Amino acid sequence: MIVVISVVAWLFIVVASLCLVVGMALLDRGRIARLQTNLRRYPWELRREILGLLAVLAASAVGRGALQSVSEVYGWRATGTIVAIEGQFVAWVQASLFSPIATRYFSWIYIYAYVFLLVFPVIVYGSRRTPTTLRRLLVAYALNYGIGLIVYTIVFAHGPRNVMPDLVTSLLFTYNPDFQELAAQVNENANVFPSLHTSLSMTVATFAYRTRGSDPAWAVLTAWIAVSVWIATMYLGIHWLIDVLGGIVLALGCVAAAVRIVDPDPRGEDGSVDDAGTNAE
Amino acid sequence: MPTRRQVLAATAATAASGGVSGCLGAEKNVAGRDQPSRMTLTITTLPADSDPHAIRIVRHLAEHLEAVGIEPRIRTVDDAGLYREILINHDFDAYVGQFPSADPIDPDALYSLLHSSFVAEPGWQNPFGLTDPAIDDLLDRQRRADHEDRRRAVAELQDAVARRQPFTVVAFPDMLTAVHDDRFIGWERTRPATSEGLLELDANAVVGTMTDDEGRDGEPTDEEPANGEDRDGDPTDDRRLRLVTTDSRITTNRNPIAPEHRRYGTFTGLVYDPLVRAIDGEEVPWLARRVVRVDERTVRVEMREAVWHDGEPVTAADAAFTYAFLADTSLGKAETPIPSPRFRGRSTLVDSATAIGDRTLEVRFTDAAAATQRRGLTVPILPEHVWRSRTDLVELPAGITINEMTTEAQVWENPDPVGCGPLRFREAEADERVVFERNPAHAIAAEPESFPERVRGKPAFETLELRVVPSDVAAVQQVGDGLADASTSNLGPDAVPRIGREAAARLVSQRSGAFYHVGYNTRRVPLSNPYFRRVLARLLDKAALVGSAFQGYARPTASPLALSGSWLADELRWTDGDPATPFFESDGEFDAAAAREALREIGYRYDENGALLVPDSAE
Numbered sequence: 001m002i003v004v005i006s007v008v009a010w011l012f013i014v015v016a017s018l019c020l021v022v023g024m025a026l027l028d029r030g031r032i033a034r035l036q037t038n039l040r041r042y043p044w045e046l047r048r049e050i051l052g053l054l055a056v057l058a059a060s061a062v063g064r065g066a067l068q069s070v071s072e073v074y075g076w077r078a079t080g081t082i083v084a085i086e087g088q089f090v091a092w093v094q095a096s097l098f099s100p101i102a103t104r105y106f107s108w109i110y111i112y113a114y115v116f117l118l119v120f121p122v123i124v125y126g127s128r129r130t131p132t133t134l135r136r137l138l139v140a141y142a143l144n145y146g147i148g149l150i151v152y153t154i155v156f157a158h159g160p161r162n163v164m165p166d167l168v169t170s171l172l173f174t175y176n177p178d179f180q181e182l183a184a185q186v187n188e189n190a191n192v193f194p195s196l197h198t199s200l201s202m203t204v205a206t207f208a209y210r211t212r213g214s215d216p217a218w219a220v221l222t223a224w225i226a227v228s229v230w231i232a233t234m235y236l237g238i239h240w241l242i243d244v245l246g247g248i249v250l251a252l253g254c255v256a257a258a259v260r261i262v263d264p265d266p267r268g269e270d271g272s273v274d275d276a277g278t279n280a281e
Numbered sequence: 282m283p284t285r286r287q288v289l290a291a292t293a294a295t296a297a298s299g300g301v302s303g304c305l306g307a308e309k310n311v312a313g314r315d316q317p318s319r320m321t322l323t324i325t326t327l328p329a330d331s332d333p334h335a336i337r338i339v340r341h342l343a344e345h346l347e348a349v350g351i352e353p354r355i356r357t358v359d360d361a362g363l364y365r366e367i368l369i370n371h372d373f374d375a376y377v378g379q380f381p382s383a384d385p386i387d388p389d390a391l392y393s394l395l396h397s398s399f400v401a402e403p404g405w406q407n408p409f410g411l412t413d414p415a416i417d418d419l420l421d422r423q424r425r426a427d428h429e430d431r432r433r434a435v436a437e438l439q440d441a442v443a444r445r446q447p448f449t450v451v452a453f454p455d456m457l458t459a460v461h462d463d464r465f466i467g468w469e470r471t472r473p474a475t476s477e478g479l480l481e482l483d484a485n486a487v488v489g490t491m492t493d494d495e496g497r498d499g500e501p502t503d504e505e506p507a508n509g510e511d512r513d514g515d516p517t518d519d520r521r522l523r524l525v526t527t528d529s530r531i532t533t534n535r536n537p538i539a540p541e542h543r544r545y546g547t548f549t550g551l552v553y554d555p556l557v558r559a560i561d562g563e564e565v566p567w568l569a570r571r572v573v574r575v576d577e578r579t580v581r582v583e584m585r586e587a588v589w590h591d592g593e594p595v596t597a598a599d600a601a602f603t604y605a606f607l608a609d610t611s612l613g614k615a616e617t618p619i620p621s622p623r624f625r626g627r628s629t630l631v632d633s634a635t636a637i638g639d640r641t642l643e644v645r646f647t648d649a650a651a652a653t654q655r656r657g658l659t660v661p662i663l664p665e666h667v668w669r670s671r672t673d674l675v676e677l678p679a680g681i682t683i684n685e686m687t688t689e690a691q692v693w694e695n696p697d698p699v700g701c702g703p704l705r706f707r708e709a710e711a712d713e714r715v716v717f718e719r720n721p722a723h724a725i726a727a728e729p730e731s732f733p734e735r736v737r738g739k740p741a742f743e744t745l746e747l748r749v750v751p752s753d754v755a756a757v758q759q760v761g762d763g764l765a766d767a768s769t770s771n772l773g774p775d776a777v778p779r780i781g782r783e784a785a786a787r788l789v790s791q792r793s794g795a796f797y798h799v800g801y802n803t804r805r806v807p808l809s810n811p812y813f814r815r816v817l818a819r820l821l822d823k824a825a826l827v828g829s830a831f832q833g834y835a836r837p838t839a840s841p842l843a844l845s846g847s848w849l850a851d852e853l854r855w856t857d858g859d860p861a862t863p864f865f866e867s868d869g870e871f872d873a874a875a876a877r878e879a880l881r882e883i884g885y886r887y888d889e890n891g892a893l894l895v896p897d898s899a900e
Contacts, residue, residue: 065712072362080323080354158357162328165775166340166829170329170754174775177758184751189330190359 004185007178011115018116023123026217035127042131049138049262056142060149067153068188075156078193079163082240089241090160091167093234103171106232110172111179113225114197114232117204124218125207130265133207140203140251140258144196147250152191159192161237168237195239198247199254201226206255317886317894320807321352324799325366325376328357330752331527333773335377337830338451338797338821342377345820348873349880350893360530364541367800368622369403371410374808375817376800381405383456383475383545384559385794385844388435389653392420393626394841395447403691404540404622409447410804416441427650436850439840443853443861445811448800449818450841452827455834456793457772459760459786465522465741465767468789474769476550477560477736480703484520484741522742525756526770529712529749536695537661538610538621545795546623547769548717548747551740552590553661553700556582556600556642564655565733568595568662568701575643577651578632582658584640585724589664590698590705597636602665604634604644610688612672619674619688630657667699703740717745754779761786774832790834794844797835807896812883818862820876 027035043050118141125134161170173180205226212219230247233239239247324342326335336357343353356373358366366372382390393399397417399406419441423434460468466485471478534542537549558567566572571583587595607628609618621628630653632645646654671690698706703723709715719726719740729737748765750756753776756768761783772780780788799821801808808814823837836843839861840853853860865876877887886894 072359073365077356077358079357083355084352156358158328158330162330163336163355163357164340165329165333165773166337170752170775173752174754177752177755180751180755189328189751190357 004178004181007182011111014112015115015119018112019120019123022116022120022221026124026215026221027127031127034129035123038126038131042126042134046131046135046138049135049142053138053142053145056145056149060145064149064188067149068190071153071156071190075190076154078155078157082157082193082242083163086241088164088167090234090237090239091164093231094168094171094237097231097235102235103175106228106235107172107176107179109225109228110197110232110236110238114201114229117201117222117225117229121204121207124215125211128214132262132265133211135262136255136258137203137207139261140207140254141200143254143257144199144203144250147254148194148196148199151194151246151250152188155193156190157192157240158190159238159243160234160240162189170237172236172238192239193243194246194250195230195233195243196247197233198230198239198244199251201229202248202251203255206251317888317896319352319888319892320350320895321354322346323354323356323374325356325358325363325373326378327360327363329773331360332378332771333753333775334454334771334797334830334835335379337773338377338799338826341826341830342799342817342821345871345873345876346817348871349820349876350887350891352892360528360544361534361541367408368405368540371408371802371804373800373802374805375802377451377797378800379454379544379795379797380841381540381543381545382794383472383547384562385792385846386841387653387656388423388431388438388842388845388848389630389649389656390626391438391442391841392424393629395442396420399625402620402622402625404625406622406625408802409800410802411445411447412803413441413445416445424649424653427652431650431653432848435842435848436852439842439850439853442841443839444815446801446814446818446862447803448798449814449821449862450838450843451797451799451821451823452831452835452837453796453844454771454793454831455790456795457777457834458767458769458789458791459757459772459776459780459783460767460789461760461763461765461785462787463763463766463785464520468767469791470735471561472791472793473767473789474547475545476547477558479522479547479551479745480739481560481735482522482739482741520741520743522740522745522767523765524745524747524767524769525750525759525765526747526768527750527752527756528770531747532709532713532715532749533711534694535698535706535709535715536691536693537663537698538607538623539691539693539695540622543623548704548715548745549698549700550661550702551704552698552702552706552717553663554587554702555659555661556584557655557658559659560733560736563733564659565736568600569658570731572655572658574651578648578654579643579645580654580658581637582642582644584642585728586640587701587724588722589666589701590720591664593664593666595662595664595701597638597640597642599665600642600662601634601636602669603660603663604628604631606663606668606672606690607660610672610690611674611686612669614672615674615686615688619686619691622691624660627656627660630654662701664699664701704745707744712749714746714748716747719743752776757783757786774830777832777834792844796838796841796843798841807885810883813880813885815862816876816879816883819859819865819879820871821862822864822866822871823859824864 121137125137160168205222208219208222230244233244324339326339329336339355343355346353367376393406395407395411395416397412400410400412419434419438423431423438426434456472456474458473462485464485465482467481467483471481528544530542531548535549536542537553554568556569557564568584569582570585573581575581584597589595607621607624610621611619630646630649632647634642634644637643646657668690671693673689674686675689675692703720703725704717705720707716707718725732725739750759753772757776757779759765760768763785780786801814803809827833827835827837838855839859840849842848865872888894
């Protein structure tokens with residue numbers, strides 16, 4: 001446990017510094033000022049979305065063990081089918097990209113950049129005039145986790161590092177066993193389909209694409225990190241290609257649903273707060 | 282299925298081409314026949330996190346299966362799931378796993394493993410579903426025979442098993458442990474992951490005093506492996522043995538008779554005491570003070586004075602109850618007896634056990650040679666006042682199907698086990714940790730002089746904490762960081778080199794009797810065909826696997842008795858390659874053509890794409 005605490009503390013420091021640096025670079029003074037006012041209003045204004053997300057996260061934390069037991073007994077054993085479909089794709093990804101620098105880069109992406117990617121949108125969208133996008137983002141996060149948990153229960157499969165260790169090295173965990181302790185605290189190794197790393201990064205990337213008109217730099221940064229995360233999940237031997245594709249589909253579905261569920265804020269001046277607007281690109 | 286499609290297409294083409302009436306008869310004949318389908322074979326095993334070796338054997342086999350036109354399907358399940366599917370539901374084609382004994386086995390252990398009378402029972406009782414009169418005869422013969430007769434029967438038995446290949450022995454692995462000598466020593470004397478091994482450990486007297494001084498210090502940083510004495514918030518516990526494992530089953534289930542939850546039964550083996558304990562191949566009277574032979578079939582056991590962990594006295598009635606209970610966990614309530622799925626082979630050696638005094642037990646054996654009979658005394662003794670109320674029948678939750686009725690005793694989690702052994706249960710957190718403590722009332726402490734020297738006054742620890750870690754690599758890291766004294770689960774090729782890089786950790790290697798094997802479900806086509814199983818066995822390059830999956834820490838074998846001393850049949854001794862089922866190879870490479878030819882020779886056929894076809898009328 002001591003090990004895990006030090007890993008979490010380090011993660012917090014790195015992500016907070018990233019948020020600070022990127023925030024200074026991307027947001028002008030006006031938006032930072034607005035962020036400060038919004039941060040006082042939004043927790044109450046967005047309480048339904050926030051509580052909804054927290055409820056899903058709590059259900060995941062509390063119910064994961066029980067659902068895992070259900071999955072162990074009743075779940076569809078999908079490992080063999082996945083291997084039959086995609087074969088050695090992940091082994092190929094790892095072999096073609098392998099280098100010590102790539103391992104460092106993708107490990108860094110998988111842990112730090114990923115958490116940054118989930119946290120920073122709160123700053124970007126919290127500094128907008130209306131909370132619509134932030135609302136939709138929170139709803140999409142909750143949907144991702146909720147649906148992910150259900151699919152995890154239905155599908156029982158292990159990732160490439162667990163199934164073809166002769167071809168795919170468990171790069172992240174072999175070089176950083178502490179991360180595995182951390183991962184084991186928040187997930188089970190039989191939860192691979194869909195890849196929530198992929199779906200959440202795709203969710204953020206999709207929103208960033210929709211707001212590329214007002215935040216072009218953020219859209220580019222997000223696309224870069226999101227694609228890196230997808231490759232990282234496979235390069236590190238954690239997920240199959242099918243998990244990544246499943247994550248992308250899940251994300252698109254969740255974003256579409258969130259946009260449907262959350263109507264644009266009536267205070268929005270031009271009705272296109274969420275969309276790219278006229279001056280895209 | 283291209284074959285079928287092609288046939289249908291051809292049929293349609295013929296019909297379209299005109300000569301309808303003349304061809305109908307032939308078409309009817311074609312359509313009416315079952316079309317052979319391509320063969321797929323599912324191999325069930327544990328993921329690399331749980332067993333780094335098994336999955337590598339599966340991959341090796343899968344690759345060669347593919348090369349001979351059989352489509353492999355790898356099915357990974359969790360620990361309890363694997364054994365539930367294999368041992369209880371018999372729902373598998375083939376599996377790769379370990380035999381559940383860390384010590385080399387007595388030939389009689391094959392009795393319950395292979396005898397056809399156990400074919401419907403759950404547990405390590407003939408999970409392969411083998412029903413072979415010749416093997417049954419040999420199993421019976423070795424049980425009754427003595428000395429040279431038994432040796433001959435055992436040799437013949439091994440030969441018969443090798444020819445029928447209900448399972449393929451791959452290799453005997455070395456039991457590898459990463460240890461940290463700071464607190465406890467003596468790891469190399471015995472097998473550290475066994476009950477007896479843990480019992481024989483010694484406290485490291487030198488460092489033991491040093492740790493007192495260190496207790497005052499502040500938080501040690503986990504960057505300093507050399508003196509990383511972590512208290513984990515419990516500074517009073519000085520003589521605490523800290524073990525790490527990837528197997529979390531003991532943290533949720535401590536039932537000594539539940540086969541899907543026990544590996545070797547290392548910890549339940551220390552909570553529950555047998556009458557006689559086998560230590561390094563020697564039979565040591567344990568809960569028994571003395572065993573006196575009455576006649577050919579009967580012994581009288583004088584038991585020590587002992588108490589259960591809950592304070593009740595241990596009596597001969599408990600022991601008599603145990604034997605009746607192991608033979609029928611419903612104690613007569615069920616239509617047919619429901620024997621305990623663990624200790625089954627040994628419990629069939631005992632015909633009856635009767636209490637003839639408070640601490641005197643008379644045990645009558647079944648028809649077995651005296652040397653074999655004694656194995657019947659090594660089963661754990663259970664408290665009657667706890668288990669009698671568990672003899673009712675239960676309906677299992679849906680999904681776990683079982684081909685007979687089940688008693689509560691078999692599915693009970695036994696959260697707070699009451700035994701009379703040298704360790705007693707203290708606490709557990711599911712999937713995190715379990716803690717046992719020394720039982721000060723045990724005879725090993727009260728009258729140490731009546732025990733052999735190596736276990737006298739043991740265990741050397743006050744408490745034993747077993748923590749669950751996510752993988753073998755994480756286990757080594759914990760030992761290297763000084764957060765654990767030893768790892769008890771298997772260490773794979775990613776973990777072993779790591780030990781050398783950790784200054785505080787050391788690799789200890791011991792031979793293990795828990796041989797890796799590929800088990801076949803002989804109830805299913807095509808695995809019901811012994812010739813087919815022999816071809817499968819020949820797809821395994823055991824010697825190469827020892828190098829790749831075990832990093833050389835194993836020995837390839839052809840017999841389950843390869844480590845059982847002189848019991849190993851001469852013909853099955855590994856010399857330069859597999860003596861029974863030699864690997865298909867030419868010039869050091871897998872010879873797929875030879876394997877395909879061998880399959881054709883035993884009557885199998887291929888389609889035009891080179892896929893092996895399931896023989897007609899399959900399943």
